[in-house]
Amino acid sequence: MASVFGKPRAGGGPQSAPLEVNLAILGRRGAGKSALTVKFLTRRFISEYDPNLEDTYSSEETVDHQPVHLRVMDTADLDTPRNCERYLNWAHAFLVVYSVDSRQSFEGSSSYLELLALHAKETQRSFPALLLGNKLDMAQYRQVTQAEGAALAGRFGCLFFEVSACLDFEHVQHVFHEAVREARRELEKNSLARPLFISEERAVHHQTPLTARHGLASCTFNTLSTTSLKEMPAVAQAKLVTVKSSRAQSKRKAPTLTLLKGFKIF
């Protein structure tokens, strides 16, 4: 990571305007979404988090000598995807996390990948996703083989990595940077730098619950259209996360680590 979380180190690459990339981390409770997020942002493994809080963090990164303003939404969906539009309409790329020692979390990751595939079909856009088999350090309790993870990733055409939030930082950083590369490729390919739009008059008619059509997840999302549109509020005003105060309390129970919404650690 070429920046101390929140500000780039000297020599962090050419001073062009940083590309903005939004990354959402999805997966069943306990898969390790928060631990991976905090490892990437702080190089530390923190063991306990409050499972109910959802936070969005920001970090100035340098990926392949290019500055990137990276936002990471550490979601908290409980056990199945719900109210998905908060991340489906926000993220440029997704990390779908399961734990190699939990068959249930692996099946949960398959539901998320199916949801993302449906969203891509509905919006006629493609969204890079990376499948992560976390807790590799617990391989002796494996319930999901590497081959099964690779096969699932292959089915959805996404990259696959096995990682551990409590082992080396470089491996976790590599995965986040791979997600940025995938998002950047997609943005450059589809020049998606334009802000997302939502239909004003037609939002109600276009809300089509996925459960009605696909029995998959209790998620609904607006079908995006480009006529008579109002620009979506900037991320800072949008209610993307449950955090209301000026401090983004991390999900860990212990009071020692708090992440300021102003994107720095202290």
Ligand SMILES: Nc1nc2c(ncn2[C@@H]2O[C@H](COP(=O)(O)OP(=O)(O)OP(=O)(O)O)[C@@H](O)[C@H]2O)c(=O)[nH]1
């Ligand atoms: N051994 C090991 N434990 C991990 C790893 N990643 C997370 N954990 C532990 O697994 C538990 C769940 O981790 P979280 O990061 O809270 O998982 P989560 O997906 O954010 O789950 P929720 O907070 O419920 O949404 C915690 O006790 C972590 O310490 C890992 O790579 N290895």
